[in-house]
Amino acid sequence: MEKAKKWVGENVVIVTLVVLCILFGIGNPVFFSVKNILNLLSQMCINALMATGLVYVIILGGIDISVGGTAALAGVISAFVGLQFPGMNQFTSIIILVVSGVAVGLVVGFLNGFMIAYLNVVPMICTLAMLNITRGIAYVITGGQPVYGLPDAYAFLGASRLIKTESMPNGIIPVITIFTVIVVALMHILLSRTVFGRHVYAVGSNKSVAHLSGINVKKVTMTGHIISSVMACLAGVCAASKIQNGQPGACDSYEMFAIASAVMGGTSLIGGSGSVGRAMFGVAVIAVIKNGMDLMQISSYWQKVVIGVIILLAVIIDMAQKNKKD
Amino acid sequence: MEPILQVKNISKVFPGVKALTDISADFYPGEVHTLVGENGAGKSTLIKIISGVYTPTEGKVYLEGKEMHFTSPGQAIDAGIAVIHQELSIAKDLTVAENIYLGREPKKGKLLDRKKMNKDAQDILDFMKVHIKATQNAGKLNTAQQQMVEIAKVISKNAKVVVMDEPTSSLSDSEIEALFEQVRILKEKKVAIIYITHRMKELAQICERVTVLRDGCKVDTMMVKDVTEKQIVASMVGREMGDYYNKHEHTRGKEMLRVENLTQKGVFENISFTAYAGEIVGFSGLVGAGRTEVMEAIFGATHIDSGKIYLEGEEVHFNTPKDAINAQVGLVTEDRRRTGLLLKKKIKENISLPSLPSHKNSIGFVDTRWETDVAEEYMKKLKIKAPNIDTILSTLSGGNQQKVILSKWLVANSKVLILDEPTRGIDVNARSEFYTLMNDFVEAGGAIIMISSELPEVLGVSDRVIVMRGGKITGELSREEATEQSIMALASYTSDAE
Numbered sequence: 001m002e003k004a005k006k007w008v009g010e011n012v013v014i015v016t017l018v019v020l021c022i023l024f025g026i027g028n029p030v031f032f033s034v035k036n037i038l039n040l041l042s043q044m045c046i047n048a049l050m051a052t053g054l055v056y057v058i059i060l061g062g063i064d065i066s067v068g069g070t071a072a073l074a075g076v077i078s079a080f081v082g083l084q085f086p087g088m089n090q091f092t093s094i095i096i097l098v099v100s101g102v103a104v105g106l107v108v109g110f111l112n113g114f115m116i117a118y119l120n121v122v123p124m125i126c127t128l129a130m131l132n133i134t135r136g137i138a139y140v141i142t143g144g145q146p147v148y149g150l151p152d153a154y155a156f157l158g159a160s161r162l163i164k165t166e167s168m169p170n171g172i173i174p175v176i177t178i179f180t181v182i183v184v185a186l187m188h189i190l191l192s193r194t195v196f197g198r199h200v201y202a203v204g205s206n207k208s209v210a211h212l213s214g215i216n217v218k219k220v221t222m223t224g225h226i227i228s229s230v231m232a233c234l235a236g237v238c239a240a241s242k243i244q245n246g247q248p249g250a251c252d253s254y255e256m257f258a259i260a261s262a263v264m265g266g267t268s269l270i271g272g273s274g275s276v277g278r279a280m281f282g283v284a285v286i287a288v289i290k291n292g293m294d295l296m297q298i299s300s301y302w303q304k305v306v307i308g309v310i311i312l313l314a315v316i317i318d319m320a321q322k323n324k325k326d
Numbered sequence: 327m328e329p330i331l332q333v334k335n336i337s338k339v340f341p342g343v344k345a346l347t348d349i350s351a352d353f354y355p356g357e358v359h360t361l362v363g364e365n366g367a368g369k370s371t372l373i374k375i376i377s378g379v380y381t382p383t384e385g386k387v388y389l390e391g392k393e394m395h396f397t398s399p400g401q402a403i404d405a406g407i408a409v410i411h412q413e414l415s416i417a418k419d420l421t422v423a424e425n426i427y428l429g430r431e432p433k434k435g436k437l438l439d440r441k442k443m444n445k446d447a448q449d450i451l452d453f454m455k456v457h458i459k460a461t462q463n464a465g466k467l468n469t470a471q472q473q474m475v476e477i478a479k480v481i482s483k484n485a486k487v488v489v490m491d492e493p494t495s496s497l498s499d500s501e502i503e504a505l506f507e508q509v510r511i512l513k514e515k516k517v518a519i520i521y522i523t524h525r526m527k528e529l530a531q532i533c534e535r536v537t538v539l540r541d542g543c544k545v546d547t548m549m550v551k552d553v554t555e556k557q558i559v560a561s562m563v564g565r566e567m568g569d570y571y572n573k574h575e576h577t578r579g580k581e582m583l584r585v586e587n588l589t590q591k592g593v594f595e596n597i598s599f600t601a602y603a604g605e606i607v608g609f610s611g612l613v614g615a616g617r618t619e620v621m622e623a624i625f626g627a628t629h630i631d632s633g634k635i636y637l638e639g640e641e642v643h644f645n646t647p648k649d650a651i652n653a654q655v656g657l658v659t660e661d662r663r664r665t666g667l668l669l670k671k672k673i674k675e676n677i678s679l680p681s682l683p684s685h686k687n688s689i690g691f692v693d694t695r696w697e698t699d700v701a702e703e704y705m706k707k708l709k710i711k712a713p714n715i716d717t718i719l720s721t722l723s724g725g726n727q728q729k730v731i732l733s734k735w736l737v738a739n740s741k742v743l744i745l746d747e748p749t750r751g752i753d754v755n756a757r758s759e760f761y762t763l764m765n766d767f768v769e770a771g772g773a774i775i776m777i778s779s780e781l782p783e784v785l786g787v788s789d790r791v792i793v794m795r796g797g798k799i800t801g802e803l804s805r806e807e808a809t810e811q812s813i814m815a816l817a818s819y820t821s822d823a824e
Contacts, residue, residue: 193691193692194686194689194690194691194692195682195683195686195690195691195692196690197692198675198679198682198692199682201668201671201675202668202671202679205668205669205670205671206664206665206667206668206669208664208665209665209666209667209668209679210679211627211647212625212627212647212657212659212665212666213647213651213679213680213734214646214647214648214650214651214652214680214683215648215679216646216648272668272670272671273670
């Protein structure tokens with residue numbers, strides 16, 4: 001009993017997920033249909049990619065609010081690049097999307113990381129400014145208009161499904177899900193198994209100790225921000241691919257979902273602890289809530305309120321557990 | 327004389343642990359009553375009950391004969407019990423007067439009466455004969471001065487009982503004397519003082535009564551004048567201590583670390599010394615003499631403006647701690663909680679931290695087999711008391727935390743170890759063990775540079791003593807020459823003031 005209680009305390013997010021699924025399942029049988037579950041798996045991918053990057057910077061003791069704008073910028077740039085290759089096929093389209101995403105991510109992440117690690121700008125303010133800058137640039141270069149006219153192959157990563165059957169002519173497994181699982185798994189391993197990952201935890205736990213243990217704190221901090229931006233950009237190109245055009249207004253306020261997912265998945269806002277794998281449970285909770293509310297036809301305005309409340313609850317629970325430990 | 331504060335048959339049980347068993351003690355006005363005991367003996371639990379942080383599981387607290395039922399620290403403060411914590415609670419952005427009257431500001435109508443507040447605060451500071459201005463920013467004061475502000479706060483509250491938790495742990499000898507002067511003033515005002523310290527020599531200096539705690543039980547309460555330091559230590563650990571420092575005769579080996587004319591402008595200048603294999607060099611001096619700063623600069627944590635560093639005869643340039651670590655130099659900092667340990671991480675993660683880059687495979691994965699093995703090996707070797715290598719550091723006692731830090735540098739193959747106040751806040755038993763580990767290290771061919779502000783420790787452990795004052799080395803004493811007097815003559819400004 002004692003053990004079970006402890007497990008529940010440490011795994012609130014899993015319990016929440018199960019409870020939500022049961023509630024929505026009872027409320028609407030469609031929830032547990034194969035079609036809806038596949039939908040869910042594809043809907044949560046963009047947030048999963050973003051939340052993965054957020055886990056790195058939050059463990060480092062920082063934050064990255066710029067991810068929504070950064071993702072939109074990467075999306076429109078990948079659309080512009082895509083227009084240059086009208087003959088792309090499914091394979092080359094993925095390369096085009098990933099390369100443009102990574103390129104934008106490197107630049108934005110370097111700027112964020114450099115200002116935060118070397119010029120000591122507060123992460124919250126730095127990335128808030130960067131959110132405006134990236135979003136603004138996305139609007140400037142598109143003139144505020146979506147980038148249309150992309151070949152169908154461009155949508156392969158975001159919208160296609162593999163293994164087509166008679167009952168499911170559009171295919172079963174979403175390509176975006178496969179892509180996300182691979183990327184997230186790699187990022188999970190990078191954080192949990194490598195020396196670099198250990199250094200991320202050490203810097204987030206205590207910068208002085210990390211520095212005096214021979215760790216290049218500035219470099220690790222900067223790398224963390226580059227990872228966050230690159231992940232946001234991968235999310236952004238997936239979002240653009242999904243709708244087959246580049247929207248400068250895409251991924252609006254997605255930073256909130258990503259931060260909420262990371263925190264719900266046990267990433268500590270004071271830094272030093274967290275895991276990509278666990279953050280995925282947070283991603284699932286957010287996706288289930290949105291999906292469930294859609295099925296119950298709750299207006300998207302109310303959905304905003306609900307998500308906000310959930311973020312606050314997650315942070316309150318996080319803090320309560322911290323206080324109990326101390 | 328009637329006791330002002332009494333605790334009777336106090337027991338405190340936490341889930342899974344009995345922290346205190348049947349403790350009774352009387353505290354008299356105008357007396358300093360010291361609680362001694364090893365870390366974990368129950369001293370802090372007892373003062374937390376007295377000051378209302380914890381409620382006792384059994385037993386009663388009486389203040390001036392009346393039974394008290396404190397359920398929060400605020401109630402204890404209102405009743406006249408003040409606590410000066412080891413970590414001082416000074417609001418750094420406020421003035422001294424604002425700190426003294428925090429939460430009890432004098433008012434004129436609804437508004438703050440700043441004039442009265444400043445005047446009252448200054449009166450108290452003048453009465454204490456300390457040179458602190460009430461209108462000064464408290465953040466600019468040094469630790470010793472901040473402590474004076476805490477005492478002024480206590481005086482302004484007219485507290486009947488004052489708890490002082492290791493007030494001298496970060497003070498130099500002259501600052502301690504100034505602090506004791508204030509304690510004597512409190513005594514004259516008939517305040518009962520409950521005092522906690524690890525420094526036995528302080529007992530004879532200011533204490534009347536001493537209560538020894540061991541494993542949550544009271545061993546005895548004694549009058550200080552009737553017992554010797556040795557007897558007290560023996561009752562703390564439950565046995566005679568023998569030679570506490572375990573001093574060995576060392577033979578000097580080859581030159582390990584030599585620094586020449588090291589200077590950091592405005593902090594220290596022309597620092598030259600050599601540390602040899604097989605010896606412990608003690609660095610003595612008052613707090614603020616620049617010893618820590620010199621060591622941080624050698625380790626590459628801060629810069630040097632000029633001067634040279636040689637390791638085993640070859641010149642080296644440590645621009646970052648990483649360079650020093652790669653050259654097999656280790657630094658145990660003076661504040662282990664702030665700069666020494668990842669408190670929320672596991673033992674094994676702390677031990678392996680500086681050595682990780684040399685124990686990874688080609689794609690950067692941590693060699694976890696090595697990490698586990700090495701952590702287990704050192705836990706055994708250094709007798710680290712913890713359930714296992716996955717134990718979180720913040721749950722360990724100070725002595726065991728310090729052993730984890732030492733393990734970390736031993737695993738990193740350090741040849742030169744710089745130890746800054748290595749036994750601060752550690753109990754006698756753990757200290758004695760730590761000295762043995764230091765001896766083992768130098769006897770295996772390493773060199774140790776030890777900064778210590780405790781003269782008995784410097785004298786008991788060092789093969790050679792270097793004394794600093796005001797950022798300069800003022801002298802070097804051999805083991806035979808070093809005495810408390812000869813060191814203090816070099817360390818203080820009194821003998822030949824500049």
